[in-house]
Amino acid sequence: MKEIKTVFLISSFLLVAANISYAKEVNIAYTGQTHAMLYPCSCPIEQDGGIARRATLIKKLKKKDPRLFLLDCGSFTAGNLIDEYAQNSLLDMQRSLLNFKAMELMGYDAVGVSQDEFNFGMEYFLKIAKSDKPIFLSANLQSEKVSPYMVKNINGVKIGIIGLTGLSAHKAGLNLLEPAQKTAELIDQLKAKGVQVIILISNLGEKEDLKLISEVKGIDIVFVGQNPLKEEQLSKVGSVFMLRPSWQGRKLGKLTLEIKNGILENCKAEQITLADKIADDPDILKILPRCYSDSNCRKEGFIGVCNNPGDLKAECDFITPSKITMKVITARDCAVCKPDQTVNSLKRRFPGLTVEYLYYPDQPTENLIKELSITALPVYIFGKEIEGERGFESIKNDFIHRGDFYWLKPERSGLSFFIDRKKKPKELDLFFSIFDKDIDKLLSAVKDFKPNLHFLAMESGMGFDAKKGSQEVGEYLRAVCLQKYQPQVLWDYLACRAKNLDDSDWEACAKGINLTRVNKCAVGKEGPKLLRENIGLNQELKILFGPVYLLNNQEIFSSTGVPDKEELERIIKK
Numbered sequence: 400m401k402e403i404k405t406v407f408l409i410s411s412f413l414l415v416a417a418n419i420s421y422a423k424e425v426n427i428a429y430t431g432q433t434h435a436m437l438y439p440c441s442c443p444i445e446q447d448g449g450i451a452r453r454a455t456l457i458k459k460l461k462k463k464d465p466r467l468f469l470l471d472c473g474s475f476t477a478g479n480l481i482d483e484y485a486q487n488s489l490l491d492m493q494r495s496l497l498n499f500k501a502m503e504l505m506g507y508d509a510v511g512v513s514q515d516e517f518n519f520g521m522e523y524f525l526k527i528a529k530s531d532k533p534i535f536l537s538a539n540l541q542s543e544k545v546s547p548y549m550v551k552n553i554n555g556v557k558i559g560i561i562g563l564t565g566l567s568a569h570k571a572g573l574n575l576l577e578p579a580q581k582t583a584e585l586i587d588q589l590k591a592k593g594v595q596v597i598i599l600i601s602n603l604g605e606k607e608d609l610k611l612i613s614e615v616k617g618i619d620i621v622f623v624g625q626n627p628l629k630e631e632q633l634s635k636v637g638s639v640f641m642l643r644p645s646w647q648g649r650k651l652g653k654l655t656l657e658i659k660n661g662i663l664e665n666c667k668a669e670q671i672t673l674a675d676k677i678a679d680d681p682d683i684l685k686i687l688p689r690c691y692s693d694s695n696c697r698k699e700g701f702i703g704v705c706n707n708p709g710d711l712k713a714e715c716d717f718i719t720p721s722k723i724t725m726k727v728i729t730a731r732d733c734a735v736c737k738p739d740q741t742v743n744s745l746k747r748r749f750p751g752l753t754v755e756y757l758y759y760p761d762q763p764t765e766n767l768i769k770e771l772s773i774t775a776l777p778v779y780i781f782g783k784e785i786e787g788e789r790g791f792e793s794i795k796n797d798f799i800h801r802g803d804f805y806w807l808k809p810e811r812s813g814l815s816f817f818i819d820r821k822k823k824p825k826e827l828d829l830f831f832s833i834f835d836k837d838i839d840k841l842l843s844a845v846k847d848f849k850p851n852l853h854f855l856a857m858e859s860g861m862g863f864d865a866k867k868g869s870q871e872v873g874e875y876l877r878a879v880c881l882q883k884y885q886p887q888v889l890w891d892y893l894a895c896r897a898k899n900l901d902d903s904d905w906e907a908c909a910k911g912i913n914l915t916r917v918n919k920c921a922v923g924k925e926g927p928k929l930l931r932e933n934i935g936l937n938q939e940l941k942i943l944f945g946p947v948y949l950l951n952n953q954e955i956f957s958s959t960g961v962p963d964k965e966e967l968e969r970i971i972k973k
Contacts, residue, residue, distance in 0.1 A: 422664065425553045425596075425656040426464050428457060431472030431624050431644030434482040434515070435491070435498035437687065439675070440649055441694040447672050448649035450501045451679035451687060456651055456671060457505050458680065466553050469506060470560070471533070472624035472644050473513030473602045475499065486692055486708075492519050493709045494691055499527050501683055507533040509560055511600035511624055512545055514568040521572075536562025536600055538585055539576040548585055550594060556658050558596045559589035565602040565625060578603060579614050586617040595661045600624060605641075609867070612639045619663045620656075631836055633668040637901060640666040649673060688713040693790065700750050702789055720751030723784050728768065729777040729816070731758040734973040735956040736815040738777040741807070745779065749788055759818065768818065771801060775814040780806040817953050827971065828853060828949035830942045833874055834867050839897035840961045841946055846890055847964075848971060854878065855945050856934050863930060870903075872930075873921070877905065879929035880920035881912065888912055 439449040461467050475498060478491035485491055510533045516524050528535050528544035538547035538561050548561045563578050586597055597617055601608050602624040612618050623643045634641050644652050650670040657665040688711055690696050696703025696715035704716045729736045746752045757764045759776060783803050785791055798805040829850040854875040856865040865871035874896060881889045888911045895908030906914065920926050947957045950971060
């Protein structure tokens with residue numbers, strides 16, 4: 400009998416121990432910066448997105464996990480300068496209200512309140528904020544319609560979610576509290592209530608987010624509500640996970656939290672593309688007009704026209720386009736000049752388009768380049784007949800106009816080849832931030848090509864700045880000093896730092912480095928002078944993001960993440 404009791408006690412102990420160490424999972428689906436984009440993107444290649452597809456995917460995820468928490472990071476309202484589908488205030492307000500109604504039907508639990516929610520004033524905001532679900536979150540915005548935080552128990556884990564509104568909302572006449580202090584106060588309150596995981600939905604902007612998490616302790620996850628240009632979905636700063644939603648809701652973010660003994664141990668994130676293989680949700684289609692603008696009416700080879708935009712009786716008409724000709728000038732021996740994507744995009748805009756290719760440095764082409772003072776290729780040139788094309792007025796500012804010609808501005812079409820730069824055979828320049836994702840792998844991939852390194856810093860009247868502020872500038876000041884005095888150890892130092900950027904002890908990577916000389920250079924007058932020289936070419940070419948490559952001092956191209964070494968070698972040899 401005694402033996403049986405002993406076995407029972409041991410079994411009970413093992414069961415308790417198993418419960419203590421058991422890792423719990425919490426699933427969160429999220430969007431942000433959708434700007435009331437109702438339909439799939441009118442993009443040339445991947446026409447992803449749309450609220451009807453999103454609703455279908457959310458239903459599927461909720462069926463798999465009924466406890467799924469659904470949030471939006473803010474900027475779900477239309478009508479500002481970065482809303483490329485903006486038309487007029489009336490239609491943009493209608494589109495925004497419809498978007499929010501769809502979010503209610505999808506069952507959003509919480510939404511962050513960004514400065515964009517006040518694009519149409521306080522009265523409009525109060526109209527949508529009357530809903531009990533989703534809960535509107537902002538800790539630094541004083542309004543009875545907004546909650547500073549919410550607590551949600553999911554799978555036995557108490558999660559606290561705090562919202563922050565961007566300080567530019569001051570322009571809308573709103574009273575905002577200082578965000579860091581208010582956040583710190585709320586974290587203390589939530590911890591006292593037994594909250595185990597603190598999530599911050601922030602619309603301050605990523606630079607301010609980084610500053611805040613350096614000042615306020617206790618934050619586990621930050622959803623970055625204002626960062627339209629950064630594609631990286633998940634990163635980690637110290638112990639804080641940072642999530643970035645997909646621009647325009649073209650992908651649905653899904654985050655899985657792993658919590659063990661009440662502590663967040665890990666986050667796994669994925670972005671699910673809202674592609675055309677996802678069917679439209681019938682409940683959303685009941686409230687969704689056929690179109691809000693001509694861009695929502697697409698049929699290959701035709702021009703779409705939206706009649707009665709925004710009305711449930713809206714319809715698309717398709718008309719046969721007129722014929723227009725475009726000349727594309729590109730460099731004959733350019734390894735990275737690839738005009739096809741822009742040409743296909745223009746064909747979708749102007750379905751009657753025919754294309755004629757001209758090549759530099761052929762003599763007739765050189766004459767046209769000289770006549771139009773063109774300095775970079777490829778270039779896309781139209782005659783005056785484009786003035787009569789439907790919709791041209793709406794994109795006229797994307798073109799340079801001279802005499803009888805219109806051509807796309809380089810910032811709209813991209814450029815690959817500089818005509819006015821002297822060729823330097825077999826020379827390669829690399830422009831990068833040491834804080835870019837997988838930068839250690841990038842440096843390893845390009846090392847054998849011996850590129851000239853250019854760091855992505857900027858100079859202003861206040862000194863130098865970079866993506867990660869003074870921390871990154873400090874790295875570059877040391878690097879340019881090494882480049883001058885001990886170039887043989889520069890690559891090893893950069894590769895080491897790229898793997899250990901969270902560690903402020905840079906001297907741990909200083910094997911073989913004369914620390915006295917490097918420190919004296921970096922903190923004295925010489926370091927800034929060397930960094931100014933290093934970034935001179937960045938500023939000349941207006942390069943703000945990386946990695947970017949300049950080949951032979953003429954051909955410029957970029958890579959998404961780490962380039963394939965064989966492909967890079969093929970480009971360089973060509």
